[in-house]
Amino acid sequence: MNIGIIRMRYNPYGGAEVFVSRFVGELLKRGHTCHIFAAKWEENISPSPESPPVTPLSGVKGGEVSLIPSPPAGEGKGEGRFSGQNHASASSKQGSKLIFHKIKTFGPSFLRLLTFAINSYFAVRKASLDIILSFDRTLYQDIYRAGDGCHKEWLIQRAKGKRQRAKGFYSMLYALYYVLNPLHLTLLYLEKRLFQSKSLKFVVANSNRGKAEIIRHYKLPEEKICVIYNGIDLNQFDLNEKGKTRAVYRERLGIKNETTLLFVGSGFERKGLRFLIEALGTLKKESKVGSAPQKVQGQNGGQSPPNKLKLIVVGKGKNGKYQEIADRCGAGTDITFVGPVKDAQDYYYAADIFVLPSIYEPFSNACLEAMASGLPVVTSRINGVSEILSDGKNGMIVEDPADSEELASKIRPLLDREVRSAAGSMARQVAENYTIEKNVEEFLRLIEVAK
Structure with missing residues (x-):
């Protein structure tokens, strides 16, 4: 034709x-x-x-x-x-x-x-x-x-x-x-x-x-x-290659033992980056309260969330404006702006959790790619991809993306390594149905x- x-x-x-x-x-x-x-x-x-x-x-x-x-x-x-x-x-x-x-x-x-x-x-x-x-x-x-x-x-x-x-x-x-x-x-x-x-x-x-x-x-x-x-092209996300690429890119991004959140998308306002930064600030404050953070009970037992979190932002937007928001939230030194890239695959492999709290999103390709990379996804109900997610199993769904407290509560369970590993594996299985x-x-x- x-x-x-x-x-x-x-x-x-x-x-x-x-x-x-x-x-x-x-x-x-x-x-x-x-x-x-x-x-x-x-x-x-x-x-x-x-x-x-x-x-x-x-x-x-x-x-x-x-x-x-x-x-x-x-x-x-x-x-x-x-x-x-x-x-x-x-x-x-x-x-x-x-x-x-x-x-x-x-x-x-x-x-x-x-x-x-x-x-x-x-x-x-x-x-x-x-x-x-x-x-x-x-x-x-x-x-x-x-x-x-x-x-x-x-x-x-x-x-x-x-x-x-x-x-x-x-x-x-x-x-x-x-x-x-x-x-x-x-x-x-x-x-x-x-x-x-x-x-x-x-x-x-x-x-x-x-x-x-x-x-x-x-x-x-x-x-x-x-x-x-x-x-998506599922062949592009070969999990057998993930370990090697992950080590290289985490070193390149200066990531050591931090649990790393990833945001991918241009148009930061629509994609809800502000709300993610505010949620990051909330989680960081929690980790500093008391001598030990509160344990999060996962399906395989609780683990203390790490004292350090890092956010990687991939995409085009007003970096300076959002850096100022991060500074006010006490997360200014924990955010890295990468800029727009042709292929975000290596960044998916370097990350631990994918977060996209969009205020409007027909169906995020980035979420589907993150799932194919074995990452648990946290996103808003208004994102069309939420229709293929199961809240609390292969990802987390936020009802109000502008509510940074709710967003933080959805990220918090995934700070448990075993919980996010299980959720990421299930997310990959779902992504395999959408080629x-x-x-x-x-x-x-x-x-x-x-x-």
């Missing part, structure tokens, strides 16, 4: 972006031709972790770039081959193609969104495609994957959190900001247009909660929305219905 895929930014950073890249890699393996309609893509990207890197494309100003699997050495240069490199995975079927279409945008962020939606509309209408999948809020598609969730719901959750921290006049200012912000107005307009589009045949939500939000806000018929949970291969097969069945 000729499959059109719309994604404004096609790069290796962020859970949604990584998912799209792996999704495309699986389609190529099955012999399909994928047309990527994007405003921007990363140099040296690959459609899947095992693929060779793509040749730099920074010189491309517009039009289309065709990147086709090169034949084996000695069998000719191959169409679309640049500098001896090929883009598709070596395991891709002969004849599969990956074609990039440059979509022009301009102006500030809200105008870039609008011009991308308009220009991609004309681009996909001109192309000869069997099916059009959109991973962004656009104007023309057969299937929309709501991987970023429902923007209207996100604004409600964000405003609620802001109002809880602000009072009186400042609370009114926050409300006006959300009503008048042109970026939010544009996203809401595009979201509404998308769900009212006559071309839209199906919406794929990545959680039941996400499905319910779309129905509640946009009255879309339930039969038009299909829930397909995220999938990218299974995700793509479900998607392809939906495509056959939509064609």
Whole structure:
């Protein structure tokens, strides 16, 4: 099939972006031709972790770039081959193609969104495609994957959190900001247009909660929305390699005997980093009270939590602001900001507990990757991944992520090594049911219905 895929930014950073890249890699393996309609893509990207890197494309100003699997050495240069490199995975079927279409945008962020939606509309209408999948809020598609969730719901959750921290006049200012912000107005307009589009045949939500939000806000018929949970490349998380990598990265991060919490995600406000730092401060204060910390009773007997905790933060955000919060909470020397990375696997292996107290999260890929790495996960009920967790068994679920005391109470039992080891093992077993291969097969069945 000729499959059109719309994604404004096609790069290796962020859970949604990584998912799209792996999704495309699986389609190529099955012999399909994928047309990527994007405003921007990363140099040296690959459609899947095992693929060779793509040749730099920074010189491309517009039009289309065709990147086709090169034949084996000695069998000719191959169409679309640049500098001896090929883009598709070596395991891709002969004849599969990956074609990039440059979509022009301009102006500030809200105008870039609008011009991308308009220009991609004309681009996909001109192309000869069997099916059009959109991973962004656009104007023309057969299937929309709501991987970023429902923007209207996100604004409600964000405003609620802001109002809880602000009072009186400042609370009114926050409300006006959300009503008048042109970026939010544009996203809401595009979201509404998308769900009212006559071309839209199906919406794929990545959680039941996400499905319910779309129905509640946009009255879309339930039969038009299909829930397909995220999938990961399980082969990337080989636990036989974990011990060696763990030792190397713990040394690199300056971790000695500390129990290490890990946070992975860009957009620290939405992901709830503030609440995790406050919970860390609470746990550290507890460890200093009395001559010995209170024992936590686990299923294999109690152990005293360690006197030292460490938090590793992977992702892009306002580091300075959150360092100040950590300083005020008494945890300033116990937090390390790594910045954004293309692959967080080594950090999962270095950590002991994964924590993501998001205030809005359709379905966190990072949580699923942490589970595949054998880590117990602590996350909020509003995170779609909570639907596959069993609270107190393979992870912990927080009802109110902004309640740092509740968050600390969920982390506390996992300070027992035996408890977190058992929870991590069960988390890995759950993750094994959510592979990218299974995700793509479900998607392809939906495509056959939509064609």
